[in-house]
Amino acid sequence: xxxxxxxxxxxxLRGTIGDDLTPRSQKARGALALLGTAPDLRLSRARLQDxxxxxxxxxxxxxxxxxxxxxxxxxxxxxxxxxxxxVGWVGLDPERMRIDxxxxxxxxxxxxxxxxxxxxxxxEFECWLRDMRLRLTPEDDGPTALQRQGGxxxxxxxxxGTSSIAAALAGAERAPAGYVVALAPVESNDARAHVxxxxxxxxxxxxxxxxIPARLADDISALSPLAGTQIGVICYSAGVDCSLMVVMRDIxxxxxxxxxxxxxxxxxxxxxxxxxxxxxxxxxxxxARRTASPNWMTFPIWDVFSYSRERLENADRVLAxxxxxxxxxxSLALRSYLRNTLIIERLVDDPKACSDEADEFCARxxxxxxxxxxxxxxxxxxxxxxxxxxxxxxxxxxxxxADPDNELACxxxxxxxxxxxxxxxxxxxxxRGFRGAxxxxxxxxxxxxxxxVQIRLGRLGDAENSAAAAFAFAxxxxxxxxxxxxxxxxxxxxxxxxxxxxxxxxxxxxxxxxLMGSPEYPVSTLRMAGLMGIVASGL
Numbered sequence: 001x002x003x004x005x006x007x008x009x010x011x012x013l014r015g016t017i018g019d020d021l022t023p024r025s026q027k028a029r030g031a032l033a034l035l036g037t038a039p040d041l042r043l044s045r046a047r048l049q050d051x052x053x054x055x056x057x058x059x060x061x062x063x064x065x066x067x068x069x070x071x072x073x074x075x076x077x078x079x080x081x082x083x084x085x086x087v088g089w090v091g092l093d094p095e096r097m098r099i100d101x102x103x104x105x106x107x108x109x110x111x112x113x114x115x116x117x118x119x120x121x122x123x124e125f126e127c128w129l130r131d132m133r134l135r136l137t138p139e140d141d142g143p144t145a146l147q148r149q150g151g152x153x154x155x156x157x158x159x160x161g162t163s164s165i166a167a168a169l170a171g172a173e174r175a176p177a178g179y180v181v182a183l184a185p186v187e188s189n190d191a192r193a194h195v196x197x198x199x200x201x202x203x204x205x206x207x208x209x210x211x212i213p214a215r216l217a218d219d220i221s222a223l224s225p226l227a228g229t230q231i232g233v234i235c236y237s238a239g240v241d242c243s244l245m246v247v248m249r250d251i252x253x254x255x256x257x258x259x260x261x262x263x264x265x266x267x268x269x270x271x272x273x274x275x276x277x278x279x280x281x282x283x284x285x286x287x288a289r290r291t292a293s294p295n296w297m298t299f300p301i302w303d304v305f306s307y308s309r310e311r312l313e314n315a316d317r318v319l320a321x322x323x324x325x326x327x328x329x330x331s332l333a334l335r336s337y338l339r340n341t342l343i344i345e346r347l348v349d350d351p352k353a354c355s356d357e358a359d360e361f362c363a364r365x366x367x368x369x370x371x372x373x374x375x376x377x378x379x380x381x382x383x384x385x386x387x388x389x390x391x392x393x394x395x396x397x398x399x400x401x402a403d404p405d406n407e408l409a410c411x412x413x414x415x416x417x418x419x420x421x422x423x424x425x426x427x428x429x430x431x432r433g434f435r436g437a438x439x440x441x442x443x444x445x446x447x448x449x450x451x452x453v454q455i456r457l458g459r460l461g462d463a464e465n466s467a468a469a470a471f472a473f474a475x476x477x478x479x480x481x482x483x484x485x486x487x488x489x490x491x492x493x494x495x496x497x498x499x500x501x502x503x504x505x506x507x508x509x510x511x512x513x514x515l516m517g518s519p520e521y522p523v524s525t526l527r528m529a530g531l532m533g534i535v536a537s538g539l
Contacts, residue, residue: 001016001017001492001493002016002095002096002097002098002461002491003015003016003021003079003082003096003097003098004097004098004099004100005032005036005092005097005098005099005100006100006102007032007033007036007037007099007100007101007114007115008100008101008102008103008104008112008113008114008136008472009104009112009113009116009117010115010116010117011029011032011033011115011117011118013032013075013076015076015077015079016079016096021075021076021077021079022075023071023072023074023075024071024075025068025071026118026119026120027052027064027068027120028068028071028072028075029115029117029118030051030052030115030118030120030125030129031048031052031068031072031090032072032092033114033115033118033129033132034048034051034052034128035090035091035092036092036097036099037099037132037469038091039431039434039450040091040094040462041091041092041093041094041097041099041462041465042084042089042090042091042092043089043090043091044088044089044090044268045062045065045088045089045090046088046265046267046268048065048090049061049062049064049065050124050263050265051122051124051125051128052064052065052068052120052122052124052125053065053122054122054123054124054125054263055122055123065090069083069085069090079096081093081096082096082097093461094459094461094462094464094465095460095461096461097461097465098464098465098468098493098496099465099468099469100468101114101136101468101469101471101472102472103472103475113133113136114129114132114133114136115129115132115133123261124263127260127261131279136472136473178214178215179212179213179214179215179227179228179288180214180215180216180217180227180228180229180251181205181208181209181212181214181215181216181217181228181229181230181231181284182216182217182218182228182229182230182231182251183201183202183205183216183217183218183230183231183233184230184231184232184233186198186201186233186234186235187232187233187234187235188234188235188236189236189237190236190237192237192242193235193236193237193242194235196235196242196244196264196273197233197234197235197242197244199273200233200235200244200262200264200273200276200277200280201231201233201246201280203277204276204277204278204280204281204284205231205280205284207277207281208280208281208284208285208288210327210330211281211285211299211301212284212285212288212299213299213325213326213327214228214288227251227252227288228250228251228252229248229249229250229251229257229284229287229288230248230249230250230251231246231247231248231280231284232246232247232248232249233245233246233247234247235264238263240266240267241263241264241265241266242263242264242266243261243262243263243264244261244262244263244264244276245259245260245261245262246258246259246260246261246262246276246280247259248283248284248287250287257287258283258287260279260280260283262275262276262279264276271435274405274435275435277405278435285301289302299318299319299322299327299330299331299334300314300315300318300319301442302442303315303318304319304334304337304338304442305442305444305445306442306474306476307341307345307444307474307476307477307478307479307507308476309342309345309347311476312338312341312342312347315334315338316335316338316339319331319334319335320335328368329364329365329366329368329369329372329375330365330369330372330374330375332361332362332364332365332368332375333361333362333365333372333374333375333377333378333379334374334378335357335358335361336357336358336359336361336362336365336378336382337378337381339354339355339357339358339361340355340358340381340382340385342354343355343358343385344385344522345478345522346522358382359382362378362379362382365378365379366379371398371402372402373399373400373402373403373406373408373409374399374406374408374409376395376396376398376399376402376409376412377395377396377399377406377408377409377411377412378408378412379395380392380393380394380395380396380399380412380413380415380416381411381412381415383395384412384415384416384419389416389419389420392412392415392416392419393413393416393417393419393420395412395416396409396412396413396415396416396417397413397416399412399413400413405432407433407434407446408433409433410429410430410432410433411429411430411433411445411446411449413426413429413433414426414427414429414430414433414449414453415449417429418452418453418456423453423456423457424457426453426456427450427453427454427457430446430449430450430453431450433446434446434447434450442474443469443470443473443474444470444471444473444474444477444480447466447467447469447470447473447480448466448467448470448477448479448480448483450466451463451464451466451467451470451480451483452525454466455483455487455525455526455529455531456525456528456529460487460490460491463483463487464483464484464487464488464491467479467480467481467483467484467487468480468484471484471503475503475507476507477507478504478507478508479522481500481501481503481504481507482504482516482522482523482526483525483526484496484497484500485497485500485501485504485534485539486523486526486531486532486533486534487531488500489533489534489537489539490531490533490534494537494539497534497537497539498539501513501534501539513534513535513536513537513538513539514535516532516534516535517532517535
């Protein structure tokens with residue numbers, strides 16, 4: 001049995017025989033939380049130092065890191081080999097460690113937040129911890145109440161429902177300028193810092209405007225938006241690195257709503273800039289979702305990447321009701337994408353009709369925007385689901401040529417590379433996409449893609465941890481529960497497998513082990529890897 005690191009509620013590390021190995025210091029427990037949620041359970045030493053000792057010099061941070069690692073090894077005792085180190089990195093052995101992100105509740109039934117007992121007064125760690133708690137805290141991420149009501153006309157290709165949203169929109173008075181994202185001039189202390197600030201904020205704003213959708217403006221004096229966000233940026237050199245401060249204000253009221261500081265490291269400039277772009281993009285999308293007029297329609301990204309029939313159908317209704325415009329092609333592509341999820345997860349009564357609709361929407365989106373990376377990515381995923389590996393790879397590569405940092409393009413490329421047996425490259429594409437904004441909004445999809453590749457690479461411990469993280473982010477994620485049940489049973493954890501099956505039966509009421517063993521059930525990766533022993537387990 002592996003050791004277990006529990007991160008919901010208090011951080012607790014229990015050894016293979018159940019003994020408490022939790023270190024006493026806040027920094028050591030904070031390091032466990034960081035490593036336990038990192039890709040492959042590994043982080044670079046520089047990243048650990050930045051998050052735990054950002055206000056110390058590099059030498060002081062390095063000394064403190066070494067001291068903390070000594071304490072952590074001491075707490076692990078005879079199981080010290082769980083902690084792994086290499087040239088420039090620190091990690092946990094995924095074969096010896098299980099990450100538990102199962103929600104926990106207090107006596108009143110209220111959820112207890114992620115790493116609830118951690119309080120490290122470092123600004124970088126505080127930002128990271130706040131983001132993790134937000135991401136792992138259930139909330140109503142769906143559209144407005146107006147968008148949830150009714151449906152739309154089936155003549156528009158809808159799955160079900162009436163035309164109440166379209167009717168409501170037809171009689172609604174729209175804001176003259178719609179939703180606006182406005183950029184204030186970047187303040188900086190030298191040319192390099194100014195360029196970095198401009199690059200980060202312009203890319204984040206452009207990506208957010210594509211997904212909101214919204215108008216991007218430099219000057220709002222001539223506009224009268226009823227809703228929007230203004231972004232202010234200060235970027236200044238701090239030695240060879242740059243410190244980037246971003247402030248978001250509500251345009252109508254001028255109220256400050258979001259402030260965040262990022263460190264752009266010269267030694268890892270591309271990665272740290274991409275991280276900042278992703279976080280700013282997500283913040284803009286979240287602000288738009290919460291502050292937009294009820295008469296304004298946004299892409300329901302939170303629902304598109306879910307696995308709930310209700311949320312997927314709601315997303316389809318919202319996308320169908322959006323007015324025609326530059327984003328029509330993306331709307332059609334997303335409607336095609338969610339239909340394939342409905343088909344794979346056996347959530348529609350007529351899979352053939354739903355498949356035909358998905359193909360039609362995909363074709364229409366390509367006619368409207370043949371070079372759009374989202375459109376090409378969905379076309380690639382559709383080809384993959386139709387077992388056209390060559391076509392899927394060509395389309396995914398075209399999507400990445402159009403936008404190498406587009407998360408859905410990277411996701412499609414990872415899938416296509418898997419279909420071609422190029423698993424190491426598939427994992428690399430997944431990691432590149434996982435650092436983007438879309439993966440922040442629907443992390444379970446990207447985590448399950450990673451889990452698939454890790455199984456194919458024989459990294460079963462990593463795959464189980466990825467599936468566990470996917471379930472923690474999305475309790476309606478059926479694929480993660482299938483993987484957890486099979487992987488836990490394979491390594492002899494019968495109680496863990498039974499728990500995963502219990503959750504799966506709740507999420508998938510018609511589930512049974514004989515059904516799981518049928519050729520049509522969506523567990524092809526588990527079959528390929530010989531991980532179907534659970535079917536005969538009787539659990």
